[in-house]
Amino acid sequence: MKFWSKQNMILSMIVMITMLVSLLIVVIPQVFGFTMAVVANDYMEPTYAEGTLLVVKKASEDLLIVGDEVTYYTDQGKQMQTRRIVAIEEDQSLIYTIGDNNQILEQNGIHPSQLIGRPIFGVPYIGYMINHKMILFIKCLYVLFAFYVLIATIFVTLHHIKTGSLKMTISY
Template sequence: MMKLIQRLFNILSWIVVIVIIGYLAVASPMLFGNRPVVVLTGSMEPTYPVGSLTYYHPATFEEIENGDVITFRAGESLVTHRVKEKNDLSRNFITKGDNNETQDINPVEEADLIGKTSKIVIPYLGYFLTYTKNICVIVAMGMILLMSYLLDTMDKKQRRKHEKQITG
């Protein structure tokens, strides 16, 4: 029974290690100034499907052109929409989600511009990241790794004790 439990925790710990490697892969573009953003709504479908992960990089007002996709602050949220009109005089943008019938009601002010959004889209990965950043999931992954380590340590001690009895 103990071997079965140990094997189960070893398998689970490998899954946790794969999740951690996945996190590192998602975070690696940050080394080059890109930041991940999860697509939460269908306003940009099919270009950016719900649950996808994409990236944005900081950009100035001058670097943005009509047709670019930008990520901007709207209250407490980040929104990713396409620039329909750039107004150099008032220093703002009129935006629209590709899947929306109408343009956004409020213009995006220069101060709310976060960055220019990448064309890289990884479907479904946003769901995974949203779920696995939950504190309960992180604690559970840590407990799995700890239990796996403890079970392996106990097993090694048992084997050494058994070998001493045989040779002793």
């Protein structure tokens, strides 16, 4: 019996550590208003290498200035890019950007509706493991896990009530 309890304890610890790590990487930043973005190419090197996981804080287009780094949606919201601002139209209807490692201005200006925000910091190479689909997958796992815990708690509680074994015990 002790073998099974040790095995269950180890498995529980592995699951708990995995959930905590994914919680720190994916869920907590979004709760505090941050967005995770992955640098998909080398256009922003040496500032951000390809595969860098960026933590992006929402920023108003009113507060942006030339020289700021911005992360924004492209391809109708399917992808994110991070570039440096080189020009802003006077009415702030378009923002023009360029990559640090690229000498060509981006083809289209950024509309304020595409803007995500400014990168606060980046973690190199983590982006290779975490992409948009992985983040969505982890969120789904959390929802399924929470649902599982809720259902399991209800069934165990009902079983204890039915069998009359629900007693308050305190052990030291």
